[in-house]
Amino acid sequence: MMSTGGMPEMVFEYILKENGIDPSSDLEINQSIDFGATAAAFSENLGDFTVEFEPGATALEKEGKGYVVASLGEDSGYVPYTAFSAKQSFIDENPDTIQSFVNALQKGxxxxxxxxxxxxxxxxxxxxxxxxxxxxxxxxxxxYDQDTWKENLVFEKSSFELLQDILESAGELEQRAPYEDLVTTSFAEKAAK
Structure with a gap:
């Protein structure tokens, strides 16, 4: 079985599939390049496209070696790339600490x-x-122009389901997890008020 790569590739392949492109037969994805070296490999003409985080994408443009043609974030919807986890016992014993942390993030x-x-x-x-x-x-x-940042930190069910759709599509999720059992939004909701 071909390795699925990390989240950027799983999101990329999910978007391709959603647009009727089969990543296994309609194109060739080179996964042998370390993610930190993909921009350099692309600059040396190894491939027609590359998936890059910033500042790699902008650096390629500034060097005249490539152009940003699409945004995985725009094309996929709100994929929760960052989530904070804590044991239920920690949440129960430290609600003020959790709330202060979430309030600080909301301030940003x-x-x-x-x-x-x-x-x-x-x-x-x-x-x-x-x-x-x-x-x-x-x-x-x-x-900013792509509306990358949500207005709040509430981890919505639709984003949770999208994440599971992506993981399932990549063959990395055997069984879906229940949103209600894993996600606590009360701290984010309170911070957003």
């Missing part, structure tokens, strides 16, 4: 909803010393 979400890409880029620039402000602004603008 509120910031990106109420500020321009230029303002966001300037604030986050120190976190990305390998990238200049112009590159960071380009990336943030792209995410």
């Amino acid at each position: 979400m509120d910031y990106v909803q109420s500020h321009s890409p230029e303002e966001i880029a300037k604030i986050i620039e120190p976190q990305f010393p390998e990238s200049d402000l112009e590159t960071i602004t380009t990336i943030v603008t792209r995410y």
